[in-house]
Amino acid sequence: MSYLVAVRALCEFAARRGDLDLRFTPSPSALEGMAGHATVAARRPKHYECEVALQGEYKQLCVRGRADGFDPEHHRVEEIKTYRGDFHAIPDNHRQLHWAQVKIYGWLLCCARGLREIGLALVYFDIVSHKETVLTETHTAAALRQFFEQQCEQFIQWAEQEQQHRTARDAALTEIAFPHASFRPGQRALAEAVYKSALSSRALLAQAPTGIGKTVGTLFPLLKASPAQGIDKIFYLSAKTSGRRLALDAINLLRGDSTGPLRVLELVARDKACEHPDKACHGASCPLAQGFYDRLAGARAAAVKARVLDQHRLRAIALAHQVCPYYLSQELARWSDLIIGDYNYYFDTSAMLHSLTVEQQWRVSLLVDEAHNMVERARKMYSATLAESVFAHARRAAPKTLKGALDRVRRLWRALYKDQRDTYQVYRAIDSKFLLALQQACAVIGDAMAERPGDVTEALQQFYFDALHFGRLAESFGEHSLFDITLREGGRSFRASELCIRNVIPAPFLKQRFANAHSTTLFSATLSPWQFHADMLGLADDTVAIDVDSPFAAAQLDVHIASGISTRYQQRDQSLQPIAALLAQQFGQRPGNYLAFFSSFDYLEKAWRLFNARHPGIPTWQQSRGMTEGERDRFLHRFIPGGRGIGFAVLGGAFAEGVDLPGDRLIGAFIATLGLPQINPVNEQLRLCIEKAFGSGYDYTYLYPGLQKIVQAAGRVIRTEQDHGVLHLMDDRYGADKVRALLPRWWKLN
Ligand code: SF4
Secondary structure, X not given: OOEEEEHHHHHHHHOOOOOOEXXXXXXXXXXXXXXXXXXHHHHOOOOOEEEEEEEEEEOOEEEEEEEEEEEOOOOEEEEEEEEOOOXXXXXXXXXXXXXXXXXXXXXXHHHHHOOOEEEEEEEEEEOOOOOEEEEEXXXXXXHHHHHHHHHHHHHHHHHHHHHHHHHHHHHHHHHOOOOOOOOOOOHHHHHHHHHHHHHHOOEEEEEOOOOOOHHHHHHHHHHXXXXXXXXXXXXXXXXXXXXXXXXXXXXXXHHOOOOXXXXXXXXXXXXXXXOOOOOOOEOOOOXXXXXXXXXXXXXXXXXXXXXXXXXXXXXXXXXXXXOOHHHHHHHHOOOOOEEEEEOHHHHOOOOHHHHHHHHHOOOEEEEEOOHHHHHHHHHHHOOEEEEHHHHHHHHHOOOHHHHHHHHXXXXXXHHHHOOOOOOEEEEOOOOHHHHHHHHHHHHHHHHHHHHOHHHOOHHHXXXXXXXXXXXXXXXXXXXXXXXXXXXXXXXOOOEEEEEEEEEOOOHHHHHHHHHOOOEEEEEEOOOOOHHHHHHHHOOOOOOEXXXXXXXOOHHHEEEEEXXXXXXXXXXXXXXXXXXXXXXXXXXXXXXXXXXXXXXXXXXXXXXXXXXXXXXXXXXXXXXXXXXXXXXXXXXXXXXXOOOOEEEEEEOOOOOOXXXXXXXHHOOEEEEEOOOOXXXXXXXXXXXXXXXXXXXXXXXXXXXXXXXXXXXXXXXXXXXXOOOOEEEEEOOHHHHOHHHHOOOOOOOOEO
């Protein structure tokens, strides 16, 4: 078996030493880097050779790469690195890596040109001053050969182990058996569809009800399909922590059977994994960053042996080796087979898993859990806001050298809205002069951060990062997004504005993400209508959609429509009394635990007050704004088996989805809303934008997202085939055929 490896990858694996150093160093853009290389090359004599392709072998390893430059007369190989700011701020581990690369090229050149000795040069090119700082060493071919072989040896051992792991993993997955005696109703249909989508390399939208075992029903067939399809990795992406937990539980269930050596990794956000939140990620500040690369190999070897790395196990291994758990998990993403993490690891603007997929040319399959959240989450990923209040704060505290650039931004910023009469207005384009000024301000702030980091306040940094994100999205601004300005009174004569690039249709951004995956399954209990998700997310035309039959019978859920009640904004006050009466009547008929959902905290509060005043004997508890995790737990703990009372909650909030209260922990729900997003200037602009793209503005903006929330909330009642419950849909609009058509097929409306 032979392995092919790039010089850079070989060095990154074997030659990194020293501290982790993630201090922000503004790096040149790709274009600036290319221009820097060209400038250096143009300064060299005529005989200088650029981009010299090289290749060498060691045992079964083939190492390939391109040296930046070679001077054949002076026998000197050069590695050119462009940078911005203070030369001494280039982290030591980067320098080590650069030396390792040039040494390998040195050896490959000695072989190719029959040299006994060679000069090595690291050329650091400052893209602002165009000054070169050149570090040189001279090595014999024998010394370089020794270095080359040492690096290769380390890599070969690892590569062989990885190859053996892959063989064993694939053998185990080929034989993997379903962990239960039989499939639950609907689960087989789901599993078959996932398996076929992997075989045909297509996307699948699977609407599958709660209770059929979706997690095992999607993981099992994809694991089974992996060996034959040559799938390198599966990414299980979820919107919430609870989704990650379910995936880990499913893996433990499957492991009890036969997943064998499968390596599973849970990714958690940096602020959750960090051991020293008061420190910065570099060796001078954090002990787990100090010497990180010196201890990484040991930690990596121990971690891959552990196989299932949830955040707790990963933390234990990281601390045993004194390395940062968060950055260890990032390294392990390269060596794991199944990675469980938030959507943003694959779909965000600079998502790590997606970048690695492209860079390493992995064949990956995606499982996207609770996929009804994707449209909203993706919109947030591809939107950016610039607040004038943040800018004003940053400008006030900025060093004098930056004032000119910031003043120009301020002038052009104010010109953007000088004629704006309404509080909110959408513009067709973003003024190019303003964007240029913003870009120039970012460049000078970036230089200041690199050269005089002490001068840059936190406010200026925040503005800088906001502006970079805004600038990046401005480059791809188009019909999929709005550019709007919201004006707020900011005291005295100052009107503070907020500029927003507001993504409406994430499809153009996500299309390539799906295309880079071998197959994708998006699954949820609420994914209809398919076309809405396919259009908004940019799924390919050959995407397959399935609607898995519910295991629940109509007799399990009594669905009532209270058509005499209107929950429209104008009629809310009149609705409070009949709602309270209905709640009390239902509770009187069948005392037990209920959830009552409202469209806003304000509505909830009014309904709760009236209900308590009228029916003080019925226990109630209510959701409040910004509840802590402990408060949320206490709310849910009121739903004890055999308990009695009504929990008041808001639709779309923490208790409207992902909450599992089986049996008599919850016997019914009241939904006092149609769930439609509020009609306001922003939503109306969304509607117009979508109308232009797909011709279904109202449905895509209001009706479908609203009904999706209703079905999610109602889904809390029946969790198992033994559950029986009642659902009251309180609004006259539930009577409309168009609305009824969006409710689950297995419900029987009374
Ligand atoms: S422990 Fe925290 S501060 Fe230290 S390197 Fe890790 S993330 Fe950074």
